[in-house]
Amino acid sequence: MHSKKINKRKKINISVIGLGVGFSHAMKIKKDKNLNLISVYDPDLKKARLLSKKLNCKYKYKFNDVFNDKELNSLVISSPDDKHCNQIIKTIKNSKNFFIEKPLCNNRKELVKIKKELKLKKNVLFESNLILRTVPLYKWLKSKIINKYFGEIYSIEASYLYGRSEKILKGWRGKAKNYTGMNGGGIHMIDLVCWLLNKKPKEVYSFGNKICFKKYNFNFKDFENSIFYFDNDLTASISVHLGCIHKHHHILKIYGSKRTFIYDDKGPRVIYSKKKNSKHLRVKYESLPKDKTILMNNFFKSILKNKFKKNKMKDNFNLINILDAGQLSHLKNKKVKINYEKY
Numbered sequence: 001m002h003s004k005k006i007n008k009r010k011k012i013n014i015s016v017i018g019l020g021v022g023f024s025h026a027m028k029i030k031k032d033k034n035l036n037l038i039s040v041y042d043p044d045l046k047k048a049r050l051l052s053k054k055l056n057c058k059y060k061y062k063f064n065d066v067f068n069d070k071e072l073n074s075l076v077i078s079s080p081d082d083k084h085c086n087q088i089i090k091t092i093k094n095s096k097n098f099f100i101e102k103p104l105c106n107n108r109k110e111l112v113k114i115k116k117e118l119k120l121k122k123n124v125l126f127e128s129n130l131i132l133r134t135v136p137l138y139k140w141l142k143s144k145i146i147n148k149y150f151g152e153i154y155s156i157e158a159s160y161l162y163g164r165s166e167k168i169l170k171g172w173r174g175k176a177k178n179y180t181g182m183n184g185g186g187i188h189m190i191d192l193v194c195w196l197l198n199k200k201p202k203e204v205y206s207f208g209n210k211i212c213f214k215k216y217n218f219n220f221k222d223f224e225n226s227i228f229y230f231d232n233d234l235t236a237s238i239s240v241h242l243g244c245i246h247k248h249h250h251i252l253k254i255y256g257s258k259r260t261f262i263y264d265d266k267g268p269r270v271i272y273s274k275k276k277n278s279k280h281l282r283v284k285y286e287s288l289p290k291d292k293t294i295l296m297n298n299f300f301k302s303i304l305k306n307k308f309k310k311n312k313m314k315d316n317f318n319l320i321n322i323l324d325a326g327q328l329s330h331l332k333n334k335k336v337k338i339n340y341e342k343y
């Protein structure tokens with residue numbers, strides 16, 4: 001039992017990169033006595049200066065400068081998606097662990113570069129912010145799936161309803177290289193489905209359109225749908241709606257041979273009968289993450305306790321392979337096999 005306790009004398013010294021959602025990470029680090037926020041970096045220097053004052057830490061003029069602090073152990077990278085790959089590579093070269101906002105990177109080409117660096121620095125650990133795994137409702141759902149409560153699952157439908165159009169139309173997302181709705185939002189649903197099933201899809205067929213935002217000058221689709229093919233003919237249809245008329249939300253439907261699970265804006269429920277007037281069971285667990293910093297905090301705690309599970313890194317590699325195959329399917333307009341490289 002003793003080894004599981006956090007070594008109270010040891011602290012993790014962290015720099016936070018990118019101060020959008022990164023600001024919440026920095027605040028959480030400040031509140032944790034085992035973690036030490038030593039610096040922040042954001043190219044918006046006014047923001048960096050202001051927030052570093054509030055957080056009582058240093059701010060850096062350049063990303064590379066964060067590595068000048070000898071005591072630095074780790075980074076939290078919360079920059080725009082298209083900046084992740086280069087920043088990760090520099091972080092690995094400097095032998096620092098990192099917690100990265102999702103997606104780890106944008107495509108397989110970037111993933112190969114990251115893996116190459118990780119092979120040279122085998123001690124570097126990372127995790128990304130796949131936040132739906134922390135939701136009590138989905139922990140409950142996973143345990144029920146394992147216990148066959150829903151019978152044999154034969155179909156899943158999941159939708160990511162983006163809501164906040166201004167983030168696409170005015171922020172970095174509409175301008176970033178290689179941005180896609182599936183990489184940005186759909187990734188949460190893909191990860192949730194794979195994690196719930198404890199399975200990886202074998203093939204994917206993707207399609208989409210750009211109708212809602214057709215007058216805007218970016219080259220990704222605002223609606224994407226991918227059908228993922230698992231073993232035993234189980235399919236999961238996952239869609240991302242960047243322009244839909246709905247608040248930010250997600251929908252999940254799990255169809256099993258014994259019961260059906262539905263989560264939408266009417267709340268989570270289990271349907272157990274085909275009869276016209278039959279009632280359903282309300283599921284009373286929290287359906288949204290409490291905050292976006294839980295996994296970040298747990299990542300560093302698990303490192304301090306020497307308990308970090310490296311298979312989480314593999315899950316992130318697999319996710320990028322899945323997303324990449326989805327993009328290839330869009331381009332080829334046909335179903336494609338998903339290649340999972342070895343790690």
Ligand SMILES: NC(=O)c1ccc[n+]([C@@H]2O[C@H](COP(=O)([O-])OP(=O)(O)OC[C@H]3O[C@@H](n4cnc5c(N)ncnc54)[C@H](O)[C@@H]3O)[C@@H](O)[C@H]2O)c1
Pocket residue numbers: 017018019020021022041042043044047063078079080081083101102103129130131171172184292
């Ligand atoms: N896990 C989640 O649920 C979740 C939610 C929101 C965002 N995100 C992810 O977090 C990351 C940041 O998104 P956001 O919503 O905070 O965006 P944001 O626009 O709110 O903030 C991004 C910040 O990064 C800064 N920035 C720009 N270029 C940079 C660079 N080269 N290096 C460092 N910082 C840079 C900007 O000045 C800005 O302050 C993205 O990867 C996004 O996908 C994850």
